[in-house]
Amino acid sequence: AQTVTQSQPEMSVQEAETVTLSCTYDTSESNYYLFWYKQPPSRQMILVIRQEAYKQQNATENRFSVNFQKAAKSFSLKISDSQLGDTAMYFCAFMNDDKLSFGAGTTVTVRA
Amino acid sequence: EAGVTQSPTHLIKTRGQQVTLRCSPISGHTSVYWYQQALGLGLQFLLWYDEGEERNRGNFPPRFSGRQFPNYSSELNVNALELEDSALYLCASTRRGLVSGANVLTFGAGSRLTVL
Numbered sequence: 001a002q003t004v005t006q007s008q009p010e011m012s013v014q015e016a017e018t019v020t021l022s023c024t025y026d027t028s029e030s031n032y033y034l035f036w037y038k039q040p041p042s043r044q045m046i047l048v049i050r051q052e053a054y055k056q057q058n059a060t061e062n063r064f065s066v067n068f069q070k071a072a073k074s075f076s077l078k079i080s081d082s083q084l085g086d087t088a089m090y091f092c093a094f095m096n097d098d099k100l101s102f103g104a105g106t107t108v109t110v111r112a
Numbered sequence: 113e114a115g116v117t118q119s120p121t122h123l124i125k126t127r128g129q130q131v132t133l134r135c136s137p138i139s140g141h142t143s144v145y146w147y148q149q150a151l152g153l154g155l156q157f158l159l160w161y162d163e164g165e166e167r168n169r170g171n172f173p174p175r176f177s178g179r180q181f182p183n184y185s186s187e188l189n190v191n192a193l194e195l196e197d198s199a200l201y202l203c204a205s206t207r208r209g210l211v212s213g214a215n216v217l218t219f220g221a222g223s224r225l226t227v228l
Binding site: 004006035037042043044045046047050091098099100101102103104105 | 115145147152153154155156157160167168200202204216217218219220221222
């Protein structure tokens, strides 16, 4: 079974600064996909970024980027130039065999 | 394009009652996933339906069940409600299963269930 661990329940960051969220996972598979989802107070889960395990290059989506360390089974998310709208709960997710497993989430608060 | 819609948005039930939650996927999506998000916990996988069939289920008791209709909409039924069933129930859809990884889940806003 796959497990996804997010060790930071809460993070706070000043507007325009950078915050990094950690995620580790456990799997014996070699081919899989990793995701970061964002859940704002509106509750709608939104995909932030996706990484394919066989790609060594770290994925980037505008101000969001990941640091994927396959050997260490680590998949951190960096939010640059934080904006007030980034305030949300962020979930790391692991996908394999049609099943998407989520971590417990990290609540990010961006301060004005 | 309309997103994934769920109903009801909020509901309150008492222990022992039964509840039905509904989900309409995005047009063209044939797969529906259900997740439970209890307070303080991550999303726990409940059920996956594709093309009208149950393809996989998570580690939940049999009183959690559901179905998918020919139009790909889905229902989640929970019988004999318990206090710990209080949670946000999220539905998500995708074109097909997630096997290829090319498909991404699109989530609805959820149904908030409170069991008293």
